[in-house]
Amino acid sequence: MLPTLRVLLLAIASAAAGPAAAEPAALPSLGAPEAVSEGHLGLEGPVAWPGESGRGAGVLFADVSAGKILFYDRDSGQTRVVDPASGGANGLALAGGELYRCEGKNRRVAATELAAGEDGTPRLGATRPAAVAVPGGRPFFTNDLIAAGNGLFFTDPVYGPRPGGGPAVEGVYAIPLPAASPPAEATLVVGDLVRPNGVAVDPAGVGLYVADEGARKIHRYTVVPAAGGAAPGLVGPSLFADVAAFGNPDGMTTDRAGRLYVALFETGRLLVLSPDGEPLAIADAGERTSNVCLGHDQRHAYVTAGGTLLRFGLDVDRPADEAPIRAGARPPAGG
Structure with missing residues (x-):
């Protein structure tokens, strides 16, 4: 879905719903994020790539508006295109040696062969349809x-x-x-x-x-x-x-302690909830915060926000009912 159309539809829905409830008391912040890949159009669907033999770990993510799937290499800090014609891919998931993708333009879920190259980074192969129509034949x-x-x-x-x-x-x-x-x-x-x-x-x-x-x-x-x-x-x-008091929930992920990380699209923030659903922390992530994943080692949360891939440092080894704030985390700008 094109981000501009989605923003318009969400604005109409918000107006129809009336004023939002007051936000709860201030929560601790995860600190300020680092922009690790910029200049894209409309990002979505980050998923951690573990690499191979200690090399090539990073994040696969989709530029929905540009119709591409990209890879951010954690070691080199570089981003490259791994699929220049993604079918409007949005959400991504790894399973059984394949990359599954929600192809909005092609109106389907598709599966793409996936393997590690010599440097451990991902290489994509052939793509096949995995789900193409709802019962009754509608796309x-x-x-x-x-x-x-x-x-x-x-x-x-x-x-x-x-x-x-x-x-x-x-x-x-x-x-x-x-x-x-x-x-x-x-x-x-x-x-x-x-x-x-x-x-x-x-x-x-x-x-x-x-x-x-x-x-x-x-x-x-x-x-x-x-x-x-x-x-x-x-x-x-x-x-x-x-989560109405915080914003509209979009993409989500969990850490090994069971905390849930929620991207809030309209308000441009990342919310962290305990395994019992209690708010633990929140962070400003910028325009159109659409989705989130944790890196393979769970030391960072990667967030797609507009045309930027952001990275927050985490300490997920804290007790599950505590915010996963890394010691020495930088406060947000102006905070």
Whole structure:
């Protein structure tokens, strides 16, 4: 989805919803971020790449507006294009040696062969469709996705007109992994949210978090693996957090202690919640804060904000009910 269209639609929705609730008492800050890759158009979908044999670790991320997938090399500090024609890729996820991607322009989820090059950095191969239409044949939009249980969960919100009309619901869907070829029909597993967007999974791979951007809430489900090559299911939900006082939740991720990191698109911030859903910390991340991932060693949070990839230092070894603030973190500018 083009960022400008999304901003307009969110502004209309916010006006219709009326004034937001007052924000809770001030939270500690993660400090000021470092811009590690700049000059892009509209970034989304960061995912950590572990590298190979201690080399080549970094972050894969999508420039939705430019139709590219890029890689930031942590060691060299350089960014390169790994796919110049991404099909409008948005959310990205690694599973089973493949890079799964929500291709908004192509109205599908796709899987791309992925391997480490001689320097340990990622090299992409052939791409195949993994999910192409909702039941009844209507095209997907696809926004964000995550591997959990024995399958892949992805969201399908509506942010503008789509060929063939919109779906009856803005849902969360599941497919089994590895994805079938040709692709099997996706299974609708959540159909009662206003506008599902970001998804994340807890460290145990059991709890699935879904951000309802339309209601400004985050729900938690329990993943139920299925046998015989079927898509996994979900049990729940339970309300994990109401974040309306902070902004609209977009992309999310968790750390090994179970804290949830939430990108807040409209307000341009990164919110950290405890495993119980309590606010722990917040940080200014700039215009259109769309998504977040942790680096492979979990020492940094990488955030996509407008055309910039940002990096916050973390200390995730603090107790799970404490903010993961690294000692000596720089305060925000002017703070």
